[in-house]
Amino acid sequence: MNINLNENIPLDISFFKSEKFFSLIQTFSISSNFADLLFTITHLYKNNKEISKEISQIIFKFIEKNWDEAKSGFKSTIRSIQLGKMIKIIFELANENIFEIINKIIEEMGKEPFNIGTLKAQTYTTYLKYILEELNKMIIKLIPTKNAVYIIDNRLELIGKCVEYFTKILDNTSRFANLKGVHTTVLKGSKAFIQTFVLKAMRLFQQHFVAQETKITEILKTFQSQNIYLQSLCDHHKIKGEKQTLKIIPQIKKHLDMFVSKVSKLNSMVERRLKVSKLEHKTLDGHILMSQMVPTEFYNTEVIEKKKRRKKRKKKKNSHHKTKKSRHNKSKSNKKENKKEDKKENKKENKKEKKKKIRKKKKKKRK
Incomplete structure (x- = not known):
């Protein structure tokens, strides 16, 4: 179905709230050129926050209605590309509602076990890839440039949310260990996020640690809660020796070690040391490990082993x-x-x- 945007679609918000638009949406299936239509509409309304907010909600409602189809997998790679486009559009338009939408997607991803066939795995990894990409972009935006005027409280709150959803995603994926391509997608997506967090966000924390100690400590604790899982994931894939992940693993491990050393530097900035409770972690084999933020027993043993x-x-x-x-x-x-x-x-x-x-x-x- 070909639509001429200039003739058929009026350029105001009332049209997107009307039943006409909903009936128009119903004529498209998730596998057709629906994503292309939305892509053109979004570029027309990109600068209008009110309209873009409405459109993002409408798109997500459509995906919710067609969730069974989206969840059951795609018959070809074209359909997964369409879904990827739609997710990108939602994130592009969401603005303030971004965390709400990400949370909805993560909740839906966790409801059904995506363990039947490779097509369902492809769908799951598509969602996973774009969510991790978006969280990384958001953290980059939140790190202020030199001489920029900013309110640190708001930025720390949003960085905390990014880290919270990052840990939620990893918790979600830890249940789908047998799913093809999930671990590689996690490692690829996590690499960029960890790098941004350790190299850029930690610099911001260092500047404001004395004044914002409690908030920053909470963020660090949340991030550390997935440290052991990521380490065990890296070790697991190192043994497997897959080409896709072998290049990524040393970089992830390097930045996780950097995180530990940077937290120890933050500790030295204040008189009392960070009080961090012990955290439980499960390895891929199901063994429960205990670790502290820093200096962790895990880290100390690694250092000792290196010396040996x-x-x-x-x-x-x-x-x-x-x-x-x-x-x-x-x-x-x-x-x-x-x-x-x-x-x-x-x-x-x-x-x-x-x-x-x-x-x-x-x-x-x-x-």
Whole structure:
């Protein structure tokens, strides 16, 4: 169904609230050019906050109505691209309602187990990918530029919400361990978010930590609650040796370690240390681990293990050098011994020759 926007759609909010628009929406299925239609409409109303807010709500209502179809998976990659477009549009228009909409999507994702076939996995990972991307974009927007005037309370509140929804998503995905592509999507999406949080948000926390200690501590505790899960996820995929994740894993682990060291620096800024309660975590095998924010036992053991590895390497190197030296010394000593033996033999031979000469002389004299 082709629609000429200029002829058929009036450019005011009343049309989007009317039944006409709802009936128009019903003529499109989630698999058709509905996403393209919405994409063109959103670009017309992008700068009008009131209209864009309404449209985002309407789109989400449509997705809610067609959730069973969206949830059951797509018959081709084109349909997953359509869903991706729609999610992007919703996030683009949502503005103030973004957390409300993300929360709705996460709740819906958690209701049904997406464990039948690869198509459902594709749907789940599509939602997952775009939510993680959006949370990363939001944190970047919330970090103020140099010399910018800003209210820190509001920014910390919104950063806290981003971290909260990030942990919610990871909690959600931890239940779908057998789903194809979920872990790789989590690691890829988490990499950018963790990097932004550790490198940019932590700098902001450092500036305002003394004044905003309680708020920042809560955010750090929330972020740390998924630290062990991410670490175990990295270790799990490192053992598997998948090409898609092998490049990402060292970067994630590096930034998680940086997070721990940066929190310890924040601790040194105030007289009393951060009081962080112990947190329970489940590994991929289902074992419960206990960790503290910093310095965690987990982190300390890692450091000790690293030191042990270094010592072992040094020992190996030294032993290798020693063996080389000993071989060299042996060869030297062998050479000396050989020389001595040669000298002895030469002396013996010389003595024999001398004796022969003397005998010959004596014989001549007798004659």
